[in-house]
Amino acid sequence: MALLRLLCCPSLFPSATLFPPLHHLSPISPISLHTPLFSPIKPQRPYLYISHCSSPETTQPEDESSKTRVLAQNAPWTYTPDDLRPLFQKYGTVHDIEVAMYNKTRSRGLVFVTMGSHEEAKAVLENLEAYELEGRPLRLAWAKPKTKKPSSPPPSKPLPVHNLFVANLHFEARSKDLMEFFKENGANVVSAEVIFNDNPRRSAGYGFVSLNTKEEADAALSSFDGKEFMGRQIRVAHSKRFLREETKKTIHSQEQTSELISVAE
Template sequence: MAAIEAVAALSFPRLSSLTCQISISTPLFSQNFSISPLIRAQKNLGFKLYSTVQELSVESETEKIQKPNVKRKLFVLNLPRDYTDADIKHIFAQYGNVKDVEVIKEKDGKSRNFWFVTMASGEEAQAAVDSLNSHEVSGRIIKVEFARRFKRRSPASTQPMVPSPEPRHKLYVSNLNWKVRSSHLREIFSAFNPVSARVVFGTPSGQSAGYGFVSFATKEEAEAAFSALHGKELMDRPLRLKLSEKKADENTEQKEPGGEIREA
């Protein structure tokens, strides 16, 4: 046996070194396969990124679905004063799901004869407008239209605003006939309980500047007046209404050349 091993060593002098090389190269070869965890990690990372994108996409779609329709709130005028929220809900429920009924009341709790009704969707609100506007209910012709909402501008200055001791919601009324006086403004807005109604006069001679301001104690009253009277004619001219910014009002009242605001 020893003789055979000696012969083999003489015949294949590099066999032992070859065997050694194989034993060394084997771990190197095995290390090539260790790349697979990196590949798996990259795949996992890619999957996580893809999942994140999917989640963001789903959230974005959900936000779109849940975004409220700004044209769901209706302004309702001239229903019988003794109608309850349940009565009004019953009328509008014929056209969809009624989410809210809001009655505007006097200080003594009595209805001012106008309401805000919010439907579940814009389509249902439109159906209610199409069917009920100018419709007769209990002998009254009612008015139903989309409520107009005010969007206040962001203040240009970052300085803190001093709270007003008597906060009011003011409408700017333009396109007035030159003959219109403050008493006329107060009369046409009387159903909405104005705090004040004044016409601006451009010169001391008494000629109207063609615009004025009407103030209300609450935002709801101002919105109701806006919805009911914007475009309504006063002395053969349609009223043009918009929410009046307090700062702009002060500048107008103070800087109008020769102008004054007064009751007339």
């Protein structure tokens, strides 16, 4: 009822033109309180000649004089870079033409052209806007400069790691103790690991020591075999056992290499 009073009393809002006078309404179309007086107008979305998975590169670079790359939209789907090159060469040197493809035979209608200079690229924009190719008018805009992907460094060669098997260890010995013992006695140890049994967890009485070269491993073998460690004479021998993941990570951290290191059997 309050809404009907407002509609019947336009003098309350002399400048309002949102609601027409009631006597102008058709008798066959009475106003219902459940019928909206206005329907929202949906804005029309412009048609873009692009795939739903990406957007055209139209962001302008900050330096006006550095722009040499042009985006051409709505190109014929069957056109290749070789088909398009003569058209753009009319306005200067064409350094590169890239056609965005849906598949091997059909393009997305997007073409990125890199000209030899800003002036040449500007001439392309000015002369080829709305230029028709097979009835399709081109739409031109500045494109982002082509960025080079940082090249990944070549994979580093795995360090040669030679393992020694160390037996008859004291049950209280830990990996840190074993490494310090070898280093204090002149061995260039990469890592050391004491093996533990489960259920119950206790030392298995043996472990492994890794060195960089075969010469270092041979020298450590002759020097440490029979040497006393924590009151027990240890036995040392060459080993072909793989390094554990924890040991590989230790080597990776210490040597700053990107690959995990293992010794193949």
